Amino acid sequence: MIEVIRPGDAAYAQISGSFAHTGAPAYVFRPRSAEEVAEAVRFAAREGLELSVRSGGHHGAGYGTNDGGVVADLSQLDAIEIDGQRVRLGAGATWGQVAETLAPHGLAISSGDTRSVGVGGLLTGGGIGWMVRKYGPAVDRLVAAEVVTASGEIVRASEQENADLFWAIRGGGGHAGVVTVFEMTAERESAVTFARFTYPAGQAAAVLKNWRDALRTADEGLTSTAQLFPAFGEQAPPSVVILAAYAGDDPAAVKPLAALGDLVAEDVKVVPYAEVLEDAFLPPGFQPIVRNRFASDLTDELIDVFAGAEIPLMYREIRAIGGALNRVPAHATAFAHRDAVAMVQTVLLGTPEQHGPRLPAFEALWAALKPHVSGAYGNFLTHPTDEDAAEVYPGATGERLAAIKKDRDPANLFGRNIPLVS
Template sequence: MHQDLPLGIFSGGHGISGRSLNNGGIVIAVDALDTIEMLDDSRIRLGPGAVWIDVARTLAGHGRALTSGDAGTVGVGGLATAGGIGWFVREHGLTIDHLRSVEVVTADGELVRASADENPDLFWAMRGAGANFGVAVSFEFDTDPIGAEVGFALLVYYPDDIASFLQDWGAAIENAHPSVTGTLMISPADRRTAVQALIAVDSDDPDTIIERLQPFGGLAPLASQSVRLTPYTALLVPPPGTDTQHGLGEPHGHSALARHLDPELARALAELLASDAPFILSIRSAGGATADVSPDATAYGWRDANFLVVTLGGGTADFEKRWKQLLPHTKGMYLSFETDTGPEVLARAFPAPHLERLRKLKARWDPTGLFRDNFPIDPS
């Protein structure tokens, strides 16, 4: 007897949204498909259950890397079908920009290969909206060369004016060398707002690293600063006790993409930080080489966004009101950090022409809507 049950797809087990799991339904766990295999000097085959720290360690032995988020415990499957904004996104683009083929079990149970030459429409959809189209069981990626070490800076600012600081930070990132990628971490719980900046520089030359970090030194009063050389793999290892995410839907998360940290968005972010709720605000670099790919090349279409804005926590009425007031100053949304659902959220996830094309492809590849656990696209 056919039963209409929730269906989740579980890969590495890190997913913040919790949509990989469900109560009373079916979960397809692909975490055992954790293959990591070098195919030649630059190409690698990965299973969806492999985690990115293991991928990075394997590639490091070959002098290669694949930009892939900033947490090594994330599974390949979820990130490689959503986008992939990693430490070297400005230099090398998104993770999906390195994908050359993917094997997918479709709604009718067929195993198909999608690439630029085979099922190209499915390949387009899998790079940004993959959770709607099947269970990815194998990926092939091209990788990039990397040195034994890279530069990493940790700066702690105490800005006098947070909105002005955010504008200056945004300008500094946009004008930085492509090898530079930065993330801000801000918590409004502090009596005086402290801003933690994490900056990676893809170089092993100390003089080059210091030169490329210079624009960031004078943005605001510094409470502390450190700069070191470290293996790229070390950037993916979370501090002890901080990685407690197991795909259960906590904490509550929001995301938005923005072309610039312009005065309107900066003021809205400052207002958000004045909320009555405890939360963490993260502002991550995007842009750079991401924009070298045509917006129409993949289902992920926000190629001109230079920043990813993420909140973890919040959830109060005051917080939600301030978040909604911020949205008109943004452009699009990144799927992996958003826990809200609904048509209005889906409309922010994809540009309108992309969503129209995705609906037509959904009608072809999954007409009954079997895969609907993660931002479901209605084929009608």
Template sequence: MTQIQGFGGVVIAPGTTDYDTAIVTHRARRAAPALIVRPVTTADVSAAIAYAAAEQLPLAVRSGGHTDYASVDGSLVLDLAEFHDIEVLHDGLVRIGAGARWGEVAAALAPHGLALSSGDATTVGVGGLTLSGGIGWLVRQVGLTIDSLVSAEVVLASGEVVTASAGSEPELFWAIRGGGGNFGVVTRFTFQAHPFGRVIAGWVSLDATDLKTALAGWRDVMRGAPENLNSTLTVRPAFGPDVPPSITVTLCYPGTDRAAADAAIQPLLDLPTALDSDIAEKDYADMLSDEHLPEGLTILDNNGFVEHVTDELIDALVVLNRAAESSVLMVRWIAGALNRVPADETAFAHRAAEALVVAAVVFPPGASTEGQQEIIAERWAKLAGFTLGMYGNFTMDERAGAAEAIYPAEVLARLRSIKGEVDPHNVFALNHNITPA
């Protein structure tokens, strides 16, 4: 059995009982890591980092396991599953372990009448989502997840444990708010939560035969809507004879003021393409889905922030969506609180964005995707003139040039400088990697 000096957590080696389940990511990807460790203390994290360096093993840090970097061939996977504590402190402050899932967080905060703008799915890990920004169902009202971050406990490549905040390690604090897992292992976060345990939420379905009209109408409503109204328009293809193509607007209005919510939502119901709706008061936790990807399903996707959802962009999105029968399109309206944070305050730099566009092609189990990534990338490239840059959290696979696509040049240069200070040997390289200056 593998022994790691100073490590008191769980070690899972190939051939052991738990290995086959521990290696699987949320996207049903299976790799063959050399070892999986689950630390229970920050000292365990430091010991695991030292062991990986001594054995010359690439280090993969796993929170919720939603990215392909969460389980990599030949690596030491540092799984933060045991860091799942959720503690409500005082005055709305909450301390959350990086390995907790957002479904657990929402359920734990609900009895206190609190919520954080978080991942869309219950299974998303707190650590991964937070470090790359965090766009959730409160984004228009309170901003990104990182905009509610007060401090973080970070284990550096050296094994040193530091607290990053506005008053302690401020450059590191700037970097981890958007810079991903490039700078250390964040074990716990302290957030300022918000008083929205209940929301008014649901969906409106639109006529799927006229995407251009649906997109334009939705955009016009959202431009005039109060910031309390969050919404995402999703276009889905047919999935067999019993599931026709659909266009759905999912919406969330924080709070319980039904009159104000109804006034904000009514213009969506009045759209000429509106077909049906279901809107009710519910717990914020109910906004998070429990969807799991079927085994063997492959999704090839691209995304980008846009400063303006123009008529020209809408035309381009209609063409893009028609390019493949199994296309999925998602446009998320995010303009609001995130725009009021200065662009240089965090490493998340796309503060001028009005919306986030995600385009994907879904391949059923067993279907060949050989050469498809290049074809899909060529189609997406036609939107390059409309986009500001990619969103790291929705770029879950390994692709070349991701850091350059996510960060503007000046932001990337500052991140590389900080990386050179805290991780000069690029120990934390299994991510959308920022190379040290």
């Protein structure tokens, strides 16, 4: 019997919302099998209720919950099975669990950077992680999946079976179905060299340009993120932090990133991949505004605009990607951004009340960045507009995904996703 939690039940307050959002669903289903997921899907369709599918609940737009509808909470589907380098991951497992389970076998899968993020949400959005330059996004390691369709049918998706679904779930979010199990190829990586280099905030533009130049010739085993932190009171001045993960035990691989400016601090260590992943938390009341775009070239002009923005409590970062990601054709998966060498992201921190006065400057920054960027990563958008959605699923990708959805989900039961813009 499937577990169903309703308002008033003891567990309701704990599981009705998601990471950054409150919700008031009428029913929270907690399935333990694909058959029970199908039962939840059929129930929502039969009752005409909005359906949210939650893996880890981290999506910034709050799709993992709703008001008055059904939530299918997949957290009980957390089995992890290993057969050589082939791994079966339940959609409700977290990437922290995956990394820790794979580590004793000398295996790793390039995932996101947060332990509690769910397998399902990150994978169906693409999966940009700490080894993306060497192995590509996580969807490129997917070989098959178990999917529950809008009709409640349980099917297998791969290059040979239900190929339309297999294409759609690799970057198309949850539009085409609910993935309950992912079959993936893990990589033989037992350790990574992880580094943190801190530079003065006043050198941001110069550090970013030197960082870009260093990565242009770096081994693809090196993935790096440049972080620009705002001031958090007098005890925490603004700073520039360069994070780097090299796939393997080689501290020399990260040393060029220690010479980008006047180094303030450095920390280099060789650790299991699981130790690279971080815990996530939000101060009470915080509801960040997150926006991102991809760049096919980190030009001086882009860096100058990005580094020059001074908005209180705004965090900025550039993630260097490229490498293996660029060697897959754009049409091969619903994650289409195969010419990207970097992802540019801004996060307005604080409460909704604090956001208002800063929004004009925030929008002005993105207007200035627009000529230099294109495409967007659906997993890092909190308030997706039609423009954002068109960038997540550009051109032919959006058209193909919409056609698959029309066939597989004509009633838009799986509408709690980045919208498809016609």
